[in-house]
Amino acid sequence: MNEVKQVKDLVGEAKKIVIIQADNPDADSLGSALALESILGDAGKEPFMYCALDMPEYLKYMQGWDRVNKELPVSFDMSIIVDTSTITLLEKLDASAQRALVVKKPCIVLDHHADVPCDIPYATVVINDGAKVSTGELIYSLSKELGWPLGIPAQEFIMSSILADSLGLASENTTANTYRVMGELVDNGVNRPKLEELRRALTKMPVPILRYKAELIQRAELLADGALAVIVIPQKEITEFSPMYNPAPLIQNDLLQTEGVKISVVIKSYDNGRITAAIRCNNPAPIGAELAKHFGGGGHAYAAGFKTEGKPLNEIKSECISYANQLLQNLNT
């Protein structure tokens, strides 16, 4: 039986449906969760949104973010995981007692990170479509195919998720279909300028962040003949600035907009031994996912990430630099 039919049947039989975002909520995962909440609600279901982490400030332009719960309900019929296929990004859920609830019920995975095969052991059906620029775009196609009700609120969230993951329709993986879907959304009455205004209002930098950004720029290391930009963010800065603004997106675009830079890596180092890295690449250096995979992470060719536990920062950093160097050299051969 094909996956779309399986999704139709599972959702058809269910009443209470939990929508799960991974431990790295972003505008696509939240937009997808809110779109599904709206679609499933209109279809007479009882949707419930879950994420183990708090929604970051910059996402709060999407109305309904505050309905995302950090605890699962005591009973539900099935779950839908959005925007990840990677079990390491569901670590918090996996470590909690609530995992047992999810495992017992059918679980649908809707994702677009097809570079990485789904390794969620309790997934019943996986639709991981790498041709979609965002999970929101996938949900739009799926809804049309299955005849699910697409109200304006759902379509607004879908547009927000597409705009976010496609970097305003500019990224490498934006396809003709993405533009078609955007056209249909506008035709259907979604107001793009209004969404853009809401998003901008909340992504403005507080003044301390402006100053901090200057510090980060000063500290950026340009390696591999200027093709690799690396910044390390220590715990002290994560604690001080992260609640106001996520340091990686604050700086990563400027790094990529620097002449000669092909890949940028923002490494966050936590006191508990955890290290995370956000990787972004310029065209034509599609090496992000490969670099991330080397450390057990994943993602797309141009946007990827990984995390490690209990290894020294210097070791991870130098390994990251040397492997990135190798990948850059392979590009030239």
Ligand SMILES: [Mn+2]
């Ligand atoms: Mn996404």
